[in-house]
Amino acid sequence: MVYKKIILSLLAVFTLLTACKCHQELSLSGLRCKDFDANVNGQITKLYVLKNTHGMEVCITNYGARVVSIMAPDRNGRMEDVVCGFSNIKDYISQKQNFGATIGRYAGRILNSTFKIDSVQYKLKPNTGIHSAHGGDPGFAAKIWQAEQVAGNVLRLKYLSVNGENGFAGNLNVTVIYTLTNNNELDIDYTASITDSPTVVNLTHHSFFNISGNLNTNIEKQLLYVNANGYTPYDSLKCVTGEIAPVAGTPFDFTSPHSIGERINANNSQLQVTGGYDHTFVLNTHGKDTCLAAKLKDPQSGRVLEVYTDEPGLHVYTANGLKGKLVGKGGIAYQTRNSICLETLHFADSPNKPQFPTTVLRPGQKYRSHCIYRFIAE
Numbered sequence: 492m493v494y495k496k497i498i499l500s501l502l503a504v505f506t507l508l509t510a511c512k513c514h515q516e517l518s519l520s521g522l523r524c525k526d527f528d529a530n531v532n533g534q535i536t537k538l539y540v541l542k543n544t545h546g547m548e549v550c551i552t553n554y555g556a557r558v559v560s561i562m563a564p565d566r567n568g569r570m571e572d573v574v575c576g577f578s579n580i581k582d583y584i585s586q587k588q589n590f591g592a593t594i595g596r597y598a599g600r601i602l603n604s605t606f607k608i609d610s611v612q613y614k615l616k617p618n619t620g621i622h623s624a625h626g627g628d629p630g631f632a633a634k635i636w637q638a639e640q641v642a643g644n645v646l647r648l649k650y651l652s653v654n655g656e657n658g659f660a661g662n663l664n665v666t667v668i669y670t671l672t673n674n675n676e677l678d679i680d681y682t683a684s685i686t687d688s689p690t691v692v693n694l695t696h697h698s699f700f701n702i703s704g705n706l707n708t709n710i711e712k713q714l715l716y717v718n719a720n721g722y723t724p725y726d727s728l729k730c731v732t733g734e735i736a737p738v739a740g741t742p743f744d745f746t747s748p749h750s751i752g753e754r755i756n757a758n759n760s761q762l763q764v765t766g767g768y769d770h771t772f773v774l775n776t777h778g779k780d781t782c783l784a785a786k787l788k789d790p791q792s793g794r795v796l797e798v799y800t801d802e803p804g805l806h807v808y809t810a811n812g813l814k815g816k817l818v819g820k821g822g823i824a825y826q827t828r829n830s831i832c833l834e835t836l837h838f839a840d841s842p843n844k845p846q847f848p849t850t851v852l853r854p855g856q857k858y859r860s861h862c863i864y865r866f867i868a869e
Contacts, residue, residue: 519548520560520572521820526579527552527559534635536580541644541671546570547866549671551591553638554583555631556648556667558591558698560820561677563866566793571704573794573866575810575830578820584633586817589625589697592632593667593681596652596659597850598695599771599806599839600624602730604658606842608689608851615658622730627657631665632697644671654687661688663852676865683858691850692858693837695802699810699830702787702794702866706819709828710809711752716786717745717805719772723838725764733844735773743770748788751809751831767811767828771804771838778803780861785833788869799863800835803848808832835862 517523518540527538531554538559541549547570548562559577562570576590577583583590604615604623618628625632636648645668652663663685670678681694701710721735722743738744742754742762755767762768776782778801785798785805798805809831815824841847852858 518550518560519562519570520550522550522560522578527554529580529584531584531635536635537638539638539640539646541646541669543644543671543673543675545673545675547671547675549669549677551646551669552580552583553636553648554580555591555633556593556636556650557583557632558669558677558696561698561866563675563702563704563794564868565704566868569704571792572706572820573700573702573704573796575699575701575706575819575825582819588817589632590699590819592697593648593694594625594697594834595631595665595692595694596626596656596663597623597691597693598625598834598836599693600730601691602840602843606691608691608842613658613660623657626659630657631694636667645669659690661685661690663690663692665694667694674865675867676863679862679864681858681860683852684856685852686854689851689853691842692852693841693850694858694860695806695834695836696862697832697834698864699825699832700787700796701830702796703789703792704794706821706823706825706829709752709826710831711755711828712750712790713831714748714788714790715745715751715807715831716748717772717807718775718782718784719805720746720775721773723771723773723804724761725770727764729764731771731839731844733840733846738772743772745772748786752828755809755828765811767809768807769809769811771806771836773838774800774803774805776800780863784835787831787833793868795867795869796833797863797865797867798833798835799865801859801861802835802837804836804838806832806834806836808834833864835860
């Protein structure tokens, strides 16, 4: 028993040391830690490398609590990077893109940048026309988080969103814990608390996935399943109407797997408003993070990405806004629909839509959200 404990301790130390060697060597994904070292207004940015016992690797920077790379195996065990991103911190800072970011204080739009809690009206800083989107500008994606690598496969990040930040009330303490499990899962655990004022909170993760491992290709041949019978439609200005529309008989029905490109160009007003999929699906999982929320499969590589969450919604975005102007890792210019985001969250504009699940957090309450991205090969 003593020998077993010693061996386990040595393995843990070896894993941690291996993860920290990035400063001397390239990561498995080809990143250099020193390219993420920067001093931004007195705050330090760094790159952290998580590894598991199966050879998977996830690189994360504390700038925006962002996932920079995910090395996942195909059916032959070949490891390839399956997310968009940049190879250095300068590009993350200069290019306004949410690659791999933690989004907050509120993911999605809040219409007209206003809402009420207990008859008190709050006015937010607009950043998308007259609306506030993804927490305003700058949101959590552009903040430098306090990071602690507590194990070779675990990174804890913390951020204090101060009272009045982009118009949001209260001092919100946020913690995000990334864990790369030995089941090839990227487990993301969010918690938040507030002591001085009620607020609204809706956090999510914004990786742009292409599980083929070739970010030069589009994702239209990949197969998507979403465990949802409804979605939240938009008006002509891409503002949620407050309805929950059925997916049956529409291009939004992924209750059985369909290729992403099969119906993406259909003559459908919802798809035309957004130029592709950019909608929140109302999950059938009833808050159970053990139930499959979504499944993405790349037939060529055999990679499969499963999504689990306790959130009521899954936002599917097919990178319609990428136009080849952003050049990322490996010198790849990211083209339209080269990737897909699968964001677990509450619904857009919930603070103004009482029929939607509440996003209000009050003093004494604890916010928690859980998301698992599981990588397998078939």
